[in-house]
Amino acid sequence: MIPAAFAYHAPKSLTEATALLAKLGDGAKVLSGGQSLIPLMKLRLTSPPHVVDINGIQGLAYLKEADGFLRIGALTRESDLDESELIRTRYPLLHDTCKVIADPLVRNMATVGGNLAHGDPANDHPAAMLALGAQVVAVGGKGERRIPIASFFTGPFETALEPDEILTEIRVPVPPAGSGGAYVKMERKVGDFATAAVAAQVTLAASGVCESAGIGLTNVGLTPIQASRAEAALKGKRPDEAAIAEAARLAAEAAQPTDDLRGPAEYKKDLVRVLTTRALRRALERATARR
Amino acid sequence: MQVQLTINGEKHEADVEPRLLLVHLIRDVLRLTGTHIGCDTTHCGACTVLLEGRAVKSCTLFAVQASGKQLMTVEGLEQDGKLHPLQEGFMAEHGLQCGYCTPGMLMTSVAFLEKHPKPSEDDIRRAISGNLCRCTGYVNIVKAVQHAAAALQGGA
Numbered sequence: 001m002i003p004a005a006f007a008y009h010a011p012k013s014l015t016e017a018t019a020l021l022a023k024l025g026d027g028a029k030v031l032s033g034g035q036s037l038i039p040l041m042k043l044r045l046t047s048p049p050h051v052v053d054i055n056g057i058q059g060l061a062y063l064k065e066a067d068g069f070l071r072i073g074a075l076t077r078e079s080d081l082d083e084s085e086l087i088r089t090r091y092p093l094l095h096d097t098c099k100v101i102a103d104p105l106v107r108n109m110a111t112v113g114g115n116l117a118h119g120d121p122a123n124d125h126p127a128a129m130l131a132l133g134a135q136v137v138a139v140g141g142k143g144e145r146r147i148p149i150a151s152f153f154t155g156p157f158e159t160a161l162e163p164d165e166i167l168t169e170i171r172v173p174v175p176p177a178g179s180g181g182a183y184v185k186m187e188r189k190v191g192d193f194a195t196a197a198v199a200a201q202v203t204l205a206a207s208g209v210c211e212s213a214g215i216g217l218t219n220v221g222l223t224p225i226q227a228s229r230a231e232a233a234l235k236g237k238r239p240d241e242a243a244i245a246e247a248a249r250l251a252a253e254a255a256q257p258t259d260d261l262r263g264p265a266e267y268k269k270d271l272v273r274v275l276t277t278r279a280l281r282r283a284l285e286r287a288t289a290r291r
Numbered sequence: 292m293q294v295q296l297t298i299n300g301e302k303h304e305a306d307v308e309p310r311l312l313l314v315h316l317i318r319d320v321l322r323l324t325g326t327h328i329g330c331d332t333t334h335c336g337a338c339t340v341l342l343e344g345r346a347v348k349s350c351t352l353f354a355v356q357a358s359g360k361q362l363m364t365v366e367g368l369e370q371d372g373k374l375h376p377l378q379e380g381f382m383a384e385h386g387l388q389c390g391y392c393t394p395g396m397l398m399t400s401v402a403f404l405e406k407h408p409k410p411s412e413d414d415i416r417r418a419i420s421g422n423l424c425r426c427t428g429y430v431n432i433v434k435a436v437q438h439a440a441a442a443l444q445g446g447a
Contacts, residue, residue: 001331008292008309008355031356038351039333042312051309053356079345083406103421105336105399108345109352190420191334 003038004047010056014139014166017054022141022164024050030166031055032075032114035106036123060113060168063087069135069171074113079104081112091172092286093181093201097128100183103191116152117167119159119223122193126153126224127216128183131199134172140165153223178204178211180286184279185218186271188262194219195262196271198251200279202239204287210239215247215276220255220268227251230276239284248276294358298323299367307354314338316354317364325365325394329423336422339395340364346402348421365394368401376442377401377435386435388426395422400436410440 009028011017021028029048031037032055040046054060060075063084070091072081081087081098088095101107101115101124115125116136126149129136134149141164152160161167175181185197197218203211213234215227230250237243257268295304298321305320317323317340329337331350338349341363368375377397380386387393396419403410403418410418415436416429424432 002312003310005308005310008353010355034353034356035333035351038312038353041310042331051353055356102333103336104418105339105346105348105421106333106351108347 001042003041004044006041006048007050008053009050010053012056012058014057014168017052017057017166018140018164020050020052021166024052025163028052028163030117032117033077033110034114035102035110036114036118036120054166065090065174068174070174072112072170072172074111074117074167074169076112078102078107078110078112078115082107090175091181093128093131093183093199093283094172096181096183097124097199100124100185100187100197106191112170113167116149116170117159117161119153119155119157121153121156121221121223121225122219123224124183124185124194124197124218127197127199127218128181129170129172130216130224130226131181131201131214132172132175133201133214134170136167137169137171138162138165139168144168146171150226156222175201176203178206178287178291180283180288180290181214182279182282182286184275184282186275193262196220196255196257196268196275198272198275198279200276200283202234202280202283202287204239204284204291206291208238210234210237210243213247213280215251215279217251217255217272220257220272222256225254225256227254227276229254234280239280244277244280244284247280248273251276292355292358294354296357296360296362298362298364305354309353309355311354312350313340313352313354313357314349316357317349317362323364323366327391327394329391329395334423335392336395336399336419337392339398339422341398341402344402344405346399363398363401365397368397375401375439377404377439379442380435380438381432384431384434384438386427386432392422392424392426396424396432400439404436404440404443408440408444410436412437 028050181201199216252273327337329335
């Protein structure tokens with residue numbers, strides 16, 4: 001499979017890259033890890049006349065805690081998350097997630113920024129970042145702005161990014177003591193998109209009451225879905241099995257799956273209920289261990 | 292566009308279209324045909340090569356992206372007529388039947404053993420989960436990687 005011809009640009013700085021994007025407009029696609037874009041181009045589902053490769057821009061691959069946030073540079077590869085001691089020990093939800101995205105070879109190229117900016121509701125990081133209440137940093141001709149993840153996904157394969165903007169960083173609030181998260185994905189085989197997947201992040205107060213909860217759903221709608229009513233149902237409650245079951249029921253209600261080769265909508269809705277139960281149980285276990 | 296890259300320690304230059312995939316540069320332009328094309332859809336891993344030491348699918352990368360970079364293909368494993376311990380392992384443990392997936396399996400395993408010299412069986416199975424084999428059922432491939440891990444540990 002051969003992609004359509006395109007002009008290749010490899011800017012060396014963000015300023016150069018955003019200027020290029022401003023000039024080229026809708027005709028340009030940003031190439032990050034390329035593990036979604038290149039397959040789409042090979043299938044000619046997309047044929048951008050211009051490709052702007054941002055991999056040559058220095059300083060966009062990092063993982064660090066600063067100013068109350070975990071800051072993930074947009075070019076951080078999924079395998080970098082997997083190998084990070086910081087992620088493994090302090091961000092179990094992200095660690096779960098980066099282990100089930102595509103396969104190990106794809107994860108060596110695929111970036112966290114690209115996983116979000118692609119706007120695919122079947123990607124795994126969007127639900128994780130919704131559960132974590134992350135922000136996305138975008139840089140464009142007009143400067144830098146922060147976009148709350150809850151308003152980032154505007155439609156299927158559409159995001160709040162302007163045509164001249166580049167996603168440069170993801171900011172995840174550093175979870176307080178008593179926090180834990182988990183990502184549970186049902187996939188038919190390694191490398192497939194999720195039949196459904198659920199991200200859960202909880203914080204427990206010293207009293208054992210659930211102080212906050214974040215729940216994100218993968219591949220059960222036109223965009224990644226935040227199960228807000230399920231989150232609200234847990235807040236201020238002792239997260240016993242009855243509370244988990246109620247949250248799981250509400251999460252299933254929030255899902256809007258369609259029938260496809262991975263299963264009928266009815267099955268996927270019930271799958272969301274089951275996966276939410278499992279994700280919450282695991283998140284709570286981890287939160288309890290960190291109190 | 293002009294690309295310059297180092298493959299198995301040797302410098303190469305070529306004038307390519309930006310849309311040329313890395314695997315086509317390697318196979319069709321530079322005639323290093325040890326790297327295979329299996330599915331051409333980012334699933335099978337037969338085209339796996341090392342890009343700056345990381346195992347990647349060369350069907351899912353443009354050749355221009357590899358310009359200025361160090362690559363290693365299956366041809367780079369043998370040194371001075373001596374097979375790499377992984378190649379020895381695949382022979383000793385019958386880690387292949389038709390052999391189509393083997394170059395990819397080898398390259399994934401080389402990078403993996405660099406980082407995980409003492410892997411468990413489960414670690415190995417996870418590591419090769421992006422490489423498909425339709426013959427062996429993976430059992431002997433896992434044994435082959437274990438064989439190589441032991442040999443490398445023994446200073447072979």
